Amino acid sequence: MDFKKDLKDPYGRLSSWIHDVDCCKWDGVVCSNRSGRVIQLHLQSPAREIDVVGDEVLADPKSPLSGKISHSLQNLTHLHYLDLSLNNFSGIPIPSFIGSLRSLRYLNLSGAGFQGMVPYQLGNLSSLRTLSVRREVWQPPTLRADNWQWLAGLFNLEHLDMSGVNLRLASNWLELINTIPSLVEIHLSSCQLDLISHHIGRDTFVFHANFSSLTVLDLSGNFLGPVVPRWIFGLTALASLDLSGNLFEGPLPRGSWNLTSLQHLDLSLNYLNGSLPNELVHLNNLISLNLRENDFDGFLEGIWNWSSLTSLDLSENNFATFLPSQLSTLTALISLDLHGNHFRGRCTQLKELSLYENALSGSIPSKLGKLSSLEHLDVSHNKLTGTLPESLWQLYKLEDLCINDNSMEGIVSGSHLDNLTVLTYFDASGNSLTLRASASWTPRVQFEVLRLGSWKLGIQFPTWIRSQKILRDLDLSFTEISDTIPPWLFNQSLEYVDLSHNQLDGGISHILCEVKNETQYLWYLDLRENSLSGEIPDCWMNYPHLTHINLNSNNFTGSIPRSLFHLKDLEYLGLGNNSLTWPITFDFE
Structure with missing residues (x-):
C-alpha cells in the first residue's frame, strides 16, 4: 500500500x-x-x-x-x-x-x-x-x-x-x-x-565477436560508418539485422558471409553503392530485404530465387535494369517498392505494388487482371500510355489505385468503377481519360480520396459526387466543367478541394456561407482560373482550419472581407487578377 x-x-x-x-x-x-x-x-x-x-x-x-x-x-x-x-x-x-x-x-x-x-x-x-x-x-x-x-x-x-x-x-x-x-x-x-575506436584506417576493423546465440541485432540510427563491420557477417545464428541509417559508404563487403539463418535485413538510409554482391544474393532464407535510399546499381539477377521473400524495398537507388519476367516466381511476395529508380519493363503481380517514379512505358498489361489479391497499386509518375485494360476493373480487392501523372487516355465508365466496391483512394489525375456515366448514376463505391484532374467529365458539375459520404479529398481541376458550384458541395466532410482551371461561373457566397455541416475541416481550397464572380463572402470564420486559399484569376468584385484575416492558420491567400476595390482592411487578430 x-x-x-x-x-x-x-x-x-x-x-x-x-x-x-x-x-x-x-x-x-x-x-x-x-x-x-x-x-x-x-x-x-x-x-x-x-x-x-x-x-x-x-x-x-x-x-x-x-x-x-x-x-x-x-x-x-x-x-x-x-x-x-x-x-x-x-x-x-x-x-x-x-x-x-x-x-x-x-x-x-x-x-x-x-x-x-x-x-x-x-x-x-x-x-x-x-x-x-x-x-x-x-x-x-x-x-x-x-x-x-x-x-x-x-x-x-x-x-x-x-x-x-x-x-x-x-x-x-x-x-x-x-x-x-x-x-x-x-x-x-x-x-x-560509433565505432571510431575500432577502425584502423578506412577498411580495417578490429573486433572478435562472441555472439554465438544472437538472433536479433538492431543498431539502426547510429554512427557506425563508414565501413560495415565484417564481424557482423559471421553471426551464424542471426535471423534479423537492422543497420539502417548508419552513414555506411561504398560497396558492401565481399568474401565470406556466414549469415545462414538471416531472414530480415535492413540496410536502408545509408550511402552504400555498387552492385549487390553474390554473397547477398545467396541469402536464400530472406523474408524481407530493405535497401531503400542508397546508391546501389547494376543487375538484380539471383534475387528472384528467394522463394520465401514477402517484402522487398529497392526504392530510391540507381537500378536501371529491365524488370525481369522471373519476378512472378516470388510467389510469397506481398510488398514490393521499386520507386525512385530507372527500371524499364512491364508491370507485374503483387498484393501491394509500388512502381511510382520510374521509367515504365507502354500500356498497363491486360494480364494485370489475373492478380486477384491486389489491394494497393501505384504506377504513378511514369510514362504509361494507351488505354486502361478492362482487366484492371476486375481487381475487386483494390483499395488504393494511383495511376496519376502518366499519359493514358480512353474511356472509364461508371460500371467500371462500380466493380471496385472497396476502392477508397483513387488518384488518376494528370491523364486524358474520359468518364462516361449516366446522369442518374450513383456509384457503388465510397471514395475518401478522389482525384480526377485533367479528365473530361462533361460541362455539368458531376451530381454523383453528392453520394460520397466520406469524401475528404476532391480534385476536379482541368476537367472542362462549365457550370455553377452546387450549394451542397461543402456540406460534405471535405478537407481538400481543387476545382481550378475550369469554366465555373456564378458566386460562391451560397456554397460557403449556407453550409449545414457545422464542423468544417477544410484546409485547402483552390478555385483559381475560373469565371466566378460577385463579392467574396465574409463567412470564412466557418472554416477555421484553412491554410491555403487560391481565388486568383476570376471575376470577383468588391472589397476583401475581414474574416479572411481572422484565419489563424492561413499560409497562402491568392486574390490576384480579379476586380477587387478598396478599402482593404488588414484586420489581423
Whole structure:
C-alpha cells in the first residue's frame, strides 16, 4: 500500500488495491502458488495509440500511472518480474534501489518517461534475462548512460533493449556486450553509438565477436560508418539485422558471409553503392530485404530465387535494369517498392505494388487482371500510355489505385468503377481519360480520396459526387466543367478541394456561407482560373482550419472581407487578377 500512495492513478487502475483484499488478488499482482509471495508486478500502461502527422509523432497515452516509485518496492525480495512500461514518470530518474531486487529476471521500464542517468546499480541484477529501458519515438531523449561498465554484471542477460538511450560517451559499448554470450536479442537503435575506436584506417576493423546465440541485432540510427563491420557477417545464428541509417559508404563487403539463418535485413538510409554482391544474393532464407535510399546499381539477377521473400524495398537507388519476367516466381511476395529508380519493363503481380517514379512505358498489361489479391497499386509518375485494360476493373480487392501523372487516355465508365466496391483512394489525375456515366448514376463505391484532374467529365458539375459520404479529398481541376458550384458541395466532410482551371461561373457566397455541416475541416481550397464572380463572402470564420486559399484569376468584385484575416492558420491567400476595390482592411487578430 505504501507503493500505491506515492503513485498518481487518475484512471483508477489500482482501485482493487485495498486493505481488505488479499494482495494476490490485486490487479497486476501475481503471487507464487507455493509461498504466496509477490513474484510479478504487471503495471504497464495499456498500449498507446500512435499517429504520425507529417514529421510529428502524436501519442495518446492510455491510463498511465505517474508520481514516484516508493522505496517500499525493495521489500518485494522475491520479485521476478517488474513491468512499469508506457507510464508517465516524467521528471524522475530510474530509482537506483531497483538494483537491490536481486531475484529479478524481467525488467521493463521502456517508454515510462524516466530521465537522467541509467543507474549503475542495475548491474547487480545478475539473474536478469530481459532488460528494456528503451525510449519510445514520441519521447524526448532524456535518458543516458555515460559509463556502461555495470552491464558486464548481467551475465545471464538474453534480451537487451536500450534504444533511444544516449550512449555517446560509452565508447567501449561493443566490448561490454561482447562479454555476455547469452544475449539473444540486442536493440540499440538511435543511441548515438560509433565505432571510431575500432577502425584502423578506412577498411580495417578490429573486433572478435562472441555472439554465438544472437538472433536479433538492431543498431539502426547510429554512427557506425563508414565501413560495415565484417564481424557482423559471421553471426551464424542471426535471423534479423537492422543497420539502417548508419552513414555506411561504398560497396558492401565481399568474401565470406556466414549469415545462414538471416531472414530480415535492413540496410536502408545509408550511402552504400555498387552492385549487390553474390554473397547477398545467396541469402536464400530472406523474408524481407530493405535497401531503400542508397546508391546501389547494376543487375538484380539471383534475387528472384528467394522463394520465401514477402517484402522487398529497392526504392530510391540507381537500378536501371529491365524488370525481369522471373519476378512472378516470388510467389510469397506481398510488398514490393521499386520507386525512385530507372527500371524499364512491364508491370507485374503483387498484393501491394509500388512502381511510382520510374521509367515504365507502354500500356498497363491486360494480364494485370489475373492478380486477384491486389489491394494497393501505384504506377504513378511514369510514362504509361494507351488505354486502361478492362482487366484492371476486375481487381475487386483494390483499395488504393494511383495511376496519376502518366499519359493514358480512353474511356472509364461508371460500371467500371462500380466493380471496385472497396476502392477508397483513387488518384488518376494528370491523364486524358474520359468518364462516361449516366446522369442518374450513383456509384457503388465510397471514395475518401478522389482525384480526377485533367479528365473530361462533361460541362455539368458531376451530381454523383453528392453520394460520397466520406469524401475528404476532391480534385476536379482541368476537367472542362462549365457550370455553377452546387450549394451542397461543402456540406460534405471535405478537407481538400481543387476545382481550378475550369469554366465555373456564378458566386460562391451560397456554397460557403449556407453550409449545414457545422464542423468544417477544410484546409485547402483552390478555385483559381475560373469565371466566378460577385463579392467574396465574409463567412470564412466557418472554416477555421484553412491554410491555403487560391481565388486568383476570376471575376470577383468588391472589397476583401475581414474574416479572411481572422484565419489563424492561413499560409497562402491568392486574390490576384480579379476586380477587387478598396478599402482593404488588414484586420489581423
